Amino acid sequence: MGSASVLDRLFERGRGGGAGFATPSQWTLRGRVERREAYSRPEAPATLEEQTAAPNGAASGREAGTSSGSSRPRRRGGRPSTGPRGGAKRRVQHPWWFALPALAVFAAFFLVPNVLNFFYPFTNWSAFHSSISFAGLSNFRTIAHDGSLQLALRTTLEYAVGVAIFQNGFGLILALLLEKDTRFNRFFRAVFFLPVLLSALAVGYVFQALLNQDGAVNALLSDLTGTHVDIAWLGSTTWTLVLLTVIHGWKWMGLAMLVYLAGLKSIPGDVTEAAALDGAGAWRAFWAIRFPMLAPALTFNVTTALIGSMNTFDIVQATTKGGPADSTQVFNIYMFRIFGEGLYAQASAMSLVLFAVVVVIAIPVILGMRRRERVLL
Amino acid sequence: MRVLSYRTLRPALVVAMALVFIGVPLWLVLVTSAKPQGEAIKPNLALPRHWQPGTNYRGTFDQGQMLRGFVNSVLVVVPSVVLVLLLGAGAAWVFARRSGRLVSAAYALSISGLLLPPAVITIVMELRQLGLANTRPGMIAVYTGMYLSTAIFFMTGFIRTLPYELEEAARIDGAGSWKVFTRIVLPLLRPVIATATIMVMLFAWSDVFYAFFVLGGGADATLPLNLYQVASAALYLNNWHLIFAYVALMSLPMVAVFVIAQRRIIAGITSGAVK
Helix, strand or coil, X not given: CHHHHHHHHHHHHHHHHHHHHXXXXXXXXXXXXXXXHHHHCCHHHHHHHHHHCHHHHHHHHHHHHHHHCCCCCCCCCCCCCECECXXXXXXXXXXXXXXXXXXXXXXHHHHHHHHHCCCHHHECCCCCCCCCCECCCHHHHXXXXXXXXXXXXXXXXXXXXXXXXXXXXXXXXXXXXXXXXXXXXXXXXXXXXXXXXXXXXXXXXXXXXXXXXXXXXXXXXXHHHCCCCCCCCCCCCCHHHHHHHHHHHHXXXXXXXXXXXXXXXXXXXXXXXXXXXXXXXXXHHHHHHHHHHCHHHHHHHHHHHHHHHHCCCHHHHHHCCCCCCCCCCCHHHHHHHHHHCCXXXXXXXXXXXXXXXXXXHHHHHHHHXXXXXXXXX | CHHHHHHHHHHHHHHHHHHHHHHHHHHHHHHHXXXXXXHHCCCCCCCCCCCCHHHHHXXXXXXXXXXXXXXXXXXXXXXXXXXXXXXXXHHHXXXXXXXXHHHHHHHHHHCHHHCCCCCHHHHXXXXXXXXXXXXXXXXXXXXXXXXXHHHHHHHHHHHHHCCHHHHHHHHHCCCCHHHHHHHHXXXXXXHHHHHHHHHHHHHHHHCCHHHHHHCCCCCCCCHHHHHHHHHHHXXXXXXXXXXXXXXXXXXXXXXXXXXXXXXXXXXXXXXXXXX
């Protein structure tokens, strides 16, 4: 929102400035008049506009100051006015030291380890050496040569895509089924939220008991069909990974459902009414009107799904431990195993690869979705 | 006609889905937790022929160290949540109310933990050097660092929507920064504190991955770590009866929290998500 409005203004200024010398079109003229009005407006309503640009307050303030051409002093930062004693005083009112404890803890236990993670992968740090010395790229060479790097990369990405699909799919279906705010629906929303409250490790054990070759699902299928069913649900090198993403989606579908419900609720009623008047059926109205308006909810859910699945461990460990034949060995499973073997630097190298994957793949996807969402709405 | 049929079918569909997708796993946990080991080796949905819930649930306390695990979990999760909320609120207040390039940079840096993965291997290295490896304070510090970003992100967004006049009125009445923060800002943050609490609890209470690295086994093991040990204790003879008694008991606190604070949790999650 913030950066969009700044961009809009910049864009408008560019056109308006050029038009000042050339023939001014009606459009730019109107833009200028509006701007003039904005500055002559009393302070209070003008701040509303500023407030929406709060994250980029400083930038927008400076930009507006140069573009207006008026000599009226503008405070940086776009906060509601406090009269003449504004700026300098405000600074003291929110002293930095309120933020320092948080910054210190975050730096010490999140940022510093991540910085160290750019150093230790290039050493021979392990349980077998008493000292740590520089080892160049040997750790990366090892994990690339034995194939575990490519395997972890592929498995984790497939896992992430699967989770994004299933978590969103299940959540959206549940939200649509339970959309109306009735007592019946509220009860079942709570029921479908239950898996979110369970620990992922517990969920993994439940599904291992269900899907084992002599587990509950095969027993149930045997009873229903009258024949002996023994499908190795957790023993397929292709389908077990997919099944794990379904389980992960199942665990978090309640959260996705709540987010979609909130999204559905925020759609103004007259929009769907207008669609109905125009003769759109429920199906058409959903895909043409309501689904596009769920973009923020979709972005949030895809974000949590991607981040959650990049850091997945519990469900995989409890069901397959990375097997069969390493076909479900995601990054964290590999790190856990190799760290247990005492090869710390090698585990750290894999951790750095995971960091790179998140920065290169997950974050651009998320930012791209956010940008798209702005265009849509 | 089609609308009518959907209208009548929907409740039946919802109930059927709930039975299959939630009922079956839940039923499996409960019946298996009441079976003797011999019956539970091949887990199925049948009722136990021989009921022994008492023995199994007692087993989670003797063999599974349920009570110690519970205390350990509380001693790690509660301080983490409190620290995340307090430190996060202070930072969010500054980030929301001040402006300038430095503030933007600090804000961007502190919410980077929303997306970036924690570097778990080097965290262990650092904790060893600080003498915090395998200790509760170490675990608390790691959880706090991991979830501060979430709290700061939600809270900063929320404080920006609060009217500034409230703080100003307190200033005019002579309140200092500390007083404004504790008397005005913190109470106003209540809805978002509920959200942040439940988010942090959801993750920290059930986390096993980071606990593995930081706490290891040992006397400080949390509930999920204990569960893992119970499950790994019998490699050749699956002790599903104990595992599921453990799962049922271990999940109770979170379910209780949810039942008590259901409305606030749902409102909090949904209001925070769709910005």
